[in-house]
Structure formats: C-alpha cells, structure tokens
C-alpha cells in the first residue's frame with residue numbers, strides 16, 4: 001500500500017513536477033523546473049528524489065536515467081519495478097501485472113539465488129505505433 005506520508009516542501013514540489021510531466025523527466029529538467037519555485041541547490045533535489053523513490057512515489061527508469069511518478073496506487077515493492085518502453089515514441093508505462101510480480105518474487109535461479117530487487121525494462125512498440 002502506498003502510505004500517506006507527509007512530504008517535505010521540496011519533495012512535494014518535485015513530485016508535482018514529475019506527476020504533471022507526460023514523459024519521464026531527467027534530473028536536470030526537474031532542476032530547471034524547481035528553480036522557478038525558488039529551490040536552487042541541486043543537492044536538495046537529489047535528496048528529495050531519493051526519498052520519493054524510497055517511499056515509492058516515483059520510480060527511476062534506469063535506461064533513460066529519468067524519473068516517473070508511480071501509477072500504481074498499490075505499488076508495494078518500491079525496489080521492484082517493471083516498465084514497458086516504446087522504441088518509437090519513447091512512451092514509458094509502468095507494468096502492473098500481479099502475476100508478473102508474483103512470478104518474479106518467487107523466481108529463483110539454478111544456484112538458488114533469490115532476488116529482492118529488480119528493475120525491468122521491456123522494449124517494443126506501443127499500440128499506437130504498431131498501427132502506423
């Protein structure tokens with residue numbers, strides 16, 4: 001469950017910017033946007049980003065080095081995310097498939113290694129781009 005945690009002012013500002021964006025935002029464009037709101041120090045922004053990731057409000061899309069707001073109200077595992085990324089329009093969607101996360105949570109490889117974290121990215125074409 002996404003807990004209702006009190007966010008600091010910086011965290012709120014950063015979260016709002018990411019939520020409003022239509023695409024994953026890179027740190028520098030977040031910086032650019034917050035500067036207009038009076039937050040000047042990049043360090044403050046990075047701290048706010050870290051905290052938001054930790055509490056599951058946002059996720060990092062590693063291959064794009066960018067941040068997206070969590071779209072799953074019940075994203076339980078903040079360190080286990082899966083995204084689909086369109087190679088044509090670069091649309092990023094958070095995958096919310098209970099059976100996928102269940103499978104991955106119980107996934108064990110031949111050596112008996114089990115995983116607590118994953119950050120998956122699936123690439124392909126979105127519905128819109130496939131029709132073209």
Ligand SMILES: [Zn+2]
Pocket residue numbers: 056059070071072075094
């Ligand atoms: Zn999520």
Ligand SMILES: [Zn+2]
Pocket residue numbers: 086087088089090091125126127128129130
């Ligand atoms: Zn597309």
